[in-house]
Amino acid sequence: MPREIAVLGAFIPALVPLFIGGAALTWLVDRLLASLGLYRVVWHPALFRASLLACVCGLLGLAVYR
Template sequence: MPRDIAILDAYVPTILLLFIAGGLLTWFIDRLLALTGLYRAVWHPSLFRACLLVCTCGLLGLAVYR
């Protein structure tokens, strides 16, 4: 996989696109977890959301750069 992707004649690092995709995926998972009521059992919801973002972006990065 190339380390940079050309978008409109500008080279964009692949990890930036993965971070954007991870943010969107995390937002979707967050909405699902909020609808199911899981956040009532979580000690610190904003910390849980931050960890969910880090884990999602990390998994996407590992999948691409493996």
């Protein structure tokens, strides 16, 4: 994957679309986990959501740049 992508004549880092996709995927996983009731046993739901976003975006970045 190229390091930069041209969008309307401007170059953006390739990680930006990966982050947007990771945020959408994290939102879907978050809704699934909330419907299963996982957040009743999680100590700090906001911290769990932030770490889930970091893990998903990190995995996407590793999958693309490996």
